[in-house]
Amino acid sequence: MKKSTGSIDKEVGSRVRMRRMSIGMSQEKLGDMLGLTFQQVQKYEKGMNRISVARLIEIAKILGVDIHFFLDGVTSAKSTAGFAEENPPTYVADMMSTPEGLQLVRNFTGIKNPKVRKSIVQLVASLAIQEEAERSS
Numbered sequence: 001m002k003k004s005t006g007s008i009d010k011e012v013g014s015r016v017r018m019r020r021m022s023i024g025m026s027q028e029k030l031g032d033m034l035g036l037t038f039q040q041v042q043k044y045e046k047g048m049n050r051i052s053v054a055r056l057i058e059i060a061k062i063l064g065v066d067i068h069f070f071l072d073g074v075t076s077a078k079s080t081a082g083f084a085e086e087n088p089p090t091y092v093a094d095m096m097s098t099p100e101g102l103q104l105v106r107n108f109t110g111i112k113n114p115k116v117r118k119s120i121v122q123l124v125a126s127l128a129i130q131e132e133a134e135r136s137s
Contacts, residue, residue: 008074010047012056015070017045018096019063033062 020030027038027045034041034055043049051059060067095101111117 009050011074012051012070013045013047016059019065021102034058
């Protein structure tokens, strides 16, 4: 019986990818430092292969974060009480896993003027609304 990976493996892998990309490290470099191929790193990041605790500790050290970075907010079971979403949005991880999203965040955090930051948020919101309207037409 083959063990399959689940949503937790995908979430942890996504956080590995996000951190690796945020420090500008390639899959090849991380693989070399772990004694793995870049394909194995790719499988970890996509959640196709489960990352052992020992390996996750090693990855955390290489990427310069505490192991909790990969696990913070991850739950092992669905919440049955309250108004918790069944599938919480993954838009932050999705955005940070793209080169454009990472570049946007890096550049945005460099802007210190609150008025400029607010203008950028308004611009992005209006572009998203415009694109949604075009898709609906």
